[in-house]
């Protein structure tokens with residue numbers, strides 16, 4: 563995927579990257595995670611996590627002589643484009659901070675540790691804006707995959723609201739949806755979405771307020 567290796571660098575702030583992953587909910591419903599695509603397809607990682615070997619080898623990842631490790635792209639548009647692929651349509655686009663050691667290539671990076679900063683959810687499979695996650699019907703031991711859905715397609719299904727997913731992901735993770743305002747979307751569909759967005763904003767505000775309080779009262 564990434565051929566040409568570029569010269570070493572030591573940045574003051576962690577580099578940003580973009581990647582696609584499948585959103586997951588733990589079997590007991592208390593944690594969310596992300597399943598990698600391709601090599602990382604058998605592993606689920608959390609909001610802040612270390613890379614593990616996708617072949618199950620017992621070495622620190624990435625390792626010399628093995629192609630395991632976290633991968634990301636430099637371009638969000640390129641990551642977004644991957645979600646058009648048939649087997650990635652239920653994937654979300656993550657913005658990550660690349661922590662620790664990394665190797666920078668022309669199109670992206672391979673690295674050891676990451677922090678997820680945002681989760682961008684695409685539309686429902688039917689093309690309407692997504693309003694919540696539903697169970698995707700797939701999973702790994704201990705983890706169920708979830709996929710974005712609109713209310714029409716989700717009729718009668720058990721849903722995982724976006725604000726709940728964001729809460730489980732942690733206060734530093736921002737969740738957004740590709741909810742392009744669509745004339746076909748009536749107020750009955752739009753209102754829950756606005757409520758969900760308001761809840762997310764509120765969570766962000768709480769975080770900032772907490773930080774402000776800490777600054778004001780060291």
Ligand SMILES: [Zn+2]
Pocket residue numbers: 614615616617619621623625628629630631
């Ligand atoms: Zn490995």
Ligand SMILES: [Zn+2]
Pocket residue numbers: 686687688689690711712713714715716
């Ligand atoms: Zn739908």
